[in-house]
Amino acid sequence: MLDSLRRRPRLAFALLAVLLAALPFIMGFGLGNSWVRVLDFVLLYVLLAIGLNIVVGYAGLLDLGYIAFYALGAYVYAWLASPHFGLHLPFWAVLPIGAAVAGLFGVLLGAPTLRLRGDYLAIVTLGFGEIIRIFMNNLNAPFNLTNGPQGMNLIDPVSVAGLSFGKSLHLFGMKLPPTYLYYYLFLAFTLLAILVAFRLQDSRIGRAWAAIREDEVAAAAMGINTRNMKLLAFAMGATFGGLAGGLFAAFQGFISPESFTLWESILVLCMIVLGGMGNIPGVILGAVLLTMIPEALRYIGDLQRATLGHIVVDPSDLRMLLFGVALVAMMLFRPAGLLPSRQRKREFAAEDGVAEQEQASLYDAKA
Amino acid sequence: MNFGKHAISALSLALALALSGCGKTEDAGNIIKIGSVAPLTGPQTHIGKDNENGARLAVDEINAKGLELGGKKVKLELFGEDDQAEPKTATIVAQKLVDAGVVAVIGHLNSGTTIPASKIYHDAGIPQISPSATAVAYTAQGYNTAFRVMANDAQQGKALGQFAVNKMGAKRIAIIDDRTAYGQGLAGEFEKAATAAGGEIVAHEFTNDRATDFNAILTSIKGKSPDLLFFGGMDPQGGPMARQLKRLGLNAKLLGGDGLQNANFMKLAGADAEGVVASSPGLPIDSMPGGPEFRKKFEAKYGVIQVYAPYAYDAVYALVEAMKRANSAEPAKVLAELPKTDLQGVSGPIRFDAKGDTEGGAVTLYEVKNGAWQVLETVK
Amino acid sequence: MDIFLQQLVNGLVLGSIYALVALGYTMVYGILELINFAHGEVTMIGAMVALSVIGVLMGAAPDLPGVMVVLAGILVAIPACMALAFGIEKIAYRPLRKAPRLAPLITAIGVSIILQNLAMLIWGRQYVSFPPLLPTIRFEFLGAHISLLQIAIVVLAVTIMAGLWLLVEKSRLGRAMRATAQSKEVAQLMGVNVDRVISATFIIGAAIAAIAGVMVSAYYGLAHYYMGFMLGLKAFSAAVLGGIGNIAGxxxxxxxxxxxxxxxxxxxxxxTGGFLGSHYQDVFAFFVLILVLVFRPSGLLGERVANRA
Known part of the structure; x- marks a missing residue:
């Protein structure tokens, strides 16, 4: 059946569209509304993973502080649409502002790191991520900007043409809870992001990123402005992060610094490593798997409670342990991810000669 | 670019997702579902389980006695859920309970999870009674569905601030908070009350909930020569802080909230715990009206009480009393009755004010003497 | 003045611990150009193993003097950490020596997560307290309080550092390490067993980390499965500040x-008049790190290429 679909991409698209549109109903009636909420989070993480993939997968810049941009987007949304400053701007104005601010910070934080090589870059971005979280956690004094560790509450829900996503919508005798409405909103943004990411990959910019990733010195020699291209990658990635953050703030209605820890950055990184760096279907798969697995693991806990009366193996312990094992195992046995991009596969399977060359070029780059 | 190929992989993915959905169980006749949410995995497992056990004990008792609403015999069923002490998970779990058709929720444990979840319960119009969330913001949202049975940070901080100045005779006060919602909230309220009572705040320093080294901030505080140091935070920081305080020769009394008033603090502080004063909301369990009896019942079934079990137990009773007055388990009717609650619980009298906070919640102060927490006094 | 002196003492003791952990980062980076993210976790495992041994000994032989018990803990922790580091290098890093640079870095993060969670499963989530075995002798010097333990930490750290410097500069192994750091290929041609040298580097770093781990938990009176991560980041910042690959650095x-x-x-x-406060304590390390990397990537003591091991 898949084969016949492969030959008829239009049919495949139509089927996919129908399925995506019907998914919340299937999940909602089958498993309950809470799973629609899980779906919403899956979409948010897909959005985040696509953004980080631009930085890590396309341009090869290992960013361990990506969640800072998610936080910025969320806080900008909260500043402009909550009782905190008494501002209640509409979401179509706030979201772009949040995304733009995050993008700007992407450039600001990216600029000093341009000269750094892979692993230094990783640790500096990690530092930036922590610094931003620490500031968010402490800026309730001397001027109450973020309300500190108490977080910001009562953030306005998204509202389109007088229709608030915070309340259920009654349509054709059907009741659509907020989770369904947000599903379609998030889906729209995610599809847009996927489209942009695909287009970027095959554009001049995308090829420039790939060149920088493979060999920065050679890329510069070929006339690529590596500084601008790297900054662009940071900015694009951060913009997606900021967008996702704004959506998150509107969806949750409450944000606090504990939602933006280093582990969230690592989680998003795990998603793209697991799925396949640089390959969008792979990245989506990674995001879906890593968001759903903890929810599925929850049933292991419930099962243990039901059968044994207490928890023998804590599923949340298991989750982190599995993430760690997955990271190591993926790098050792399937470094290009579950759904690798063709180019990446080639790169990781490179003969010694190529790898050697790469090493040598890095030595040169350092000198 | 082969869009078709990607569409297919996405399609198979979505199909797999959709197929993972399966049938839902049907509801039985006269069962009234109540949710209970707390972290059942993660670092706070023992405290979370304690909450659930407290609620379960009350539910079992009520079922054993038999409950009749609207002329029908009904049975309570407790749905325990795990929010992992994580805001995002808390909203998913809250949604799950709403889907399952619970009429009320006892929970959550932490303020950081209680607040985002309260929005979902409010939207669904079902009452939520938290046994342990103490952040002021929880009941300040204007939701008619949010209640709690424990003194909030403002109430506890106020009691601590007044006690420090009036009873302990502190004049120069230094404050450290751990920058968590709990620690910062408590320290803020303490500062207000201590200043109002005539104490002078000579230093306010900060740490975090992963730190172990407090030498730098304690030394800085030592330079301001305070006679009392208040710490808003938990025992993993409070323990080593008590040690480093002594090592630096800083002669200030250490005062803390319920985050320090536990056995683990004693273990971590060792001999340097002696003389530390800390508070805990509510009455000491053995001087609660039904306390000793509750302790006996609870320990026979679940072992030692950790902290908040009596509050979860009382929360269930407050809820069921409201159902009885409404003669219905319908959330809207129960919500109308909850504010009229006037119950003698095992943690003390339970009445709600206009916001849903407990009215005049008691706070008890303890001091470490001879290696054990001894009751100093209870303030209202 | 007494306050300033006390702060200086606080900083020197804390700094000695950072320096010991930083050695492990600097040695591995010097040879492999790899940030061994898991090194902080090795420190934590050292503390945990030592505490377990101490717990057992205190139960089995309650009459043993406290210092002996702690020493026994260290003596078991050192080989345990060495074996652990040997295994980590062999399983997680060696197969990736020729892979793109991102790969071993991601594995290192993975190993770090695995070790943390394994420690949590074995030793629990609660903070483990360090029993009061060591003498609590204190001196007062110009108003600053200094304990015997603090002096011991600084002295021990300096001694270890000097020993390591001698090892790298004077011994055969040290020469092999320096050669490998310069060029693995050439070193190999000159008859150096590169794999063995790299293993040795990891093992030596781990031994020092084990000692540092026990020091930390004795000093603060506790240990925790999470203690290694922040310590590792700070220590790495310290290594970069001094000039990575450089022992004196x-x-x-x-x-x-x-x-x-x-x-x-x-x-x-x-x-700052209260505008910024001690809540930004953890920011300093990152800030220093970023400033150094941006303005003087070779660190304070520079990278004397001949001395990178």
Whole structure:
């Protein structure tokens, strides 16, 4: 059946569209509304993973502080649409502002790191991520900007043409809870992001990123402005992060610094490593798997409670342990991810000669 | 670019997702579902389980006695859920309970999870009674569905601030908070009350909930020569802080909230715990009206009480009393009755004010003497 | 003045610990150009193993003097950490020596997560307290309080550092390490067993980390499965500050970072009039790291290529 679909991409698209549109109903009636909420989070993480993939997968810049941009987007949304400053701007104005601010910070934080090589870059971005979280956690004094560790509450829900996503919508005798409405909103943004990411990959910019990733010195020699291209990658990635953050703030209605820890950055990184760096279907798969697995693991806990009366193996312990094992195992046995991009596969399977060359070029780059 | 190929992989993915959905169980006749949410995995497992056990004990008792609403015999069923002490998970779990058709929720444990979840319960119009969330913001949202049975940070901080100045005779006060919602909230309220009572705040320093080294901030505080140091935070920081305080020769009394008033603090502080004063909301369990009896019942079934079990137990009773007055388990009717609650619980009298906070919640102060927490006094 | 002196003491003790952990980062980076993210976790495992041994000994032989018990803990922790580091290098890093640079870095993060969670499963989530075995002798010097333990930590750290410097500069193994750091291929041609040298580097770093781990938990009176991560990041910052790949640099960077943190947390509130406060203590290390990397990537002592091991 898949084969016949492969030959008829239009049919495949139509089927996919129908399925995506019907998914919340299937999940909602089958498993309950809470799973629609899980779906919403899956979409948010897909959005985040696509953004980080631009930085890590396309341009090869290992960013361990990506969640800072998610936080910025969320806080900008909260500043402009909550009782905190008494501002209640509409979401179509706030979201772009949040995304733009995050993008700007992407450039600001990216600029000093341009000269750094892979692993230094990783640790500096990690530092930036922590610094931003620490500031968010402490800026309730001397001027109450973020309300500190108490977080910001009562953030306005998204509202389109007088229709608030915070309340259920009654349509054709059907009741659509907020989770369904947000599903379609998030889906729209995610599809847009996927489209942009695909287009970027095959554009001049995308090829420039790939060149920088493979060999920065050679890329510069070929006339690529590596500084601008790297900054662009940071900015694009951060913009997606900021967008996702704004959506998150509107969806949750409450944000606090504990939602933006280093582990969230690592989680998003795990998603793209697991799925396949640089390959969008792979990245989506990674995001879906890593968001759903903890929810599925929850049933292991419930099962243990039901059968044994207490928890023998804590599923949340298991989750982190599995993430760690997955990271190591993926790098050792399937470094290009579950759904690798063709180019990446080639790169990781490179003969010694190529790898050697790469090493040598890095030595040169350092000198 | 082969869009078709990607569409297919996405399609198979979505199909797999959709197929993972399966049938839902049907509801039985006269069962009234109540949710209970707390972290059942993660670092706070023992405290979370304690909450659930407290609620379960009350539910079992009520079922054993038999409950009749609207002329029908009904049975309570407790749905325990795990929010992992994580805001995002808390909203998913809250949604799950709403889907399952619970009429009320006892929970959550932490303020950081209680607040985002309260929005979902409010939207669904079902009452939520938290046994342990103490952040002021929880009941300040204007939701008619949010209640709690424990003194909030403002109430506890106020009691601590007044006690420090009036009873302990502190004049120069230094404050450290751990920058968590709990620690910062408590320290803020303490500062207000201590200043109002005539104490002078000579230093306010900060740490975090992963730190172990407090030498730098304690030394800085030592330079301001305070006679009392208040710490808003938990025992993993409070323990080593008590040690480093002594090592630096800083002669200030250490005062803390319920985050320090536990056995683990004693273990971590060792001999340097002696003389530390800390508070805990509510009455000491053995001087609660039904306390000793509750302790006996609870320990026979679940072992030692950790902290908040009596509050979860009382929360269930407050809820069921409201159902009885409404003669219905319908959330809207129960919500109308909850504010009229006037119950003698095992943690003390339970009445709600206009916001849903407990009215005049008691706070008890303890001091470490001879290696054990001894009751100093209870303030209202 | 007494306050300033006390802060200096605080900073030097903290800095000695950073310096010891920084050695492990600097040695591995010098040879492999790999940030061994898991090194902080090795430190934590050292503390945990030592505490377990101490717990058992205190039960089995309650009459043993406290110092002996702690020493026994260290003596078991060292080989345990060495074996662990040997295994980590062999399983997680060696197969990836020729892979793109991102790969071993991601594995390192993975190993770090695995070790943390394994430690949590074995030793629990609660903070483990360090029993009061060591003498609590204190001196007062110009108003500053200094304990015997603090002096011991600094002295021990300096001794270890000097020993390591001698090893790298004077011994055969040290020469092999320096050769490998310069060029693995050429070293191999000259008859150096590169794999063995790299293993040795990891093992030596782990042994020092084990000692540092026990020091930390004895000093603060506790241990926790999460203690290694932040310690590792700070120590790495210290290594970069001093000049990564440089042993004296690790020492200097560690001490400096410790003092910067202590003085920063102690005085920033007064200096900025309360605008910034000690809540930004953890920011200092990252800030120093970023400044050094941007303006002087070779660190304070520079990278003397001949001395990178």
């Amino acid at each position: 690790a020492m200097l960077g560690g001490l400096l970072l410790g003092v910067i943190e202590a003085l920063g947390a102690g005085y920033i509130g007064d200096i």
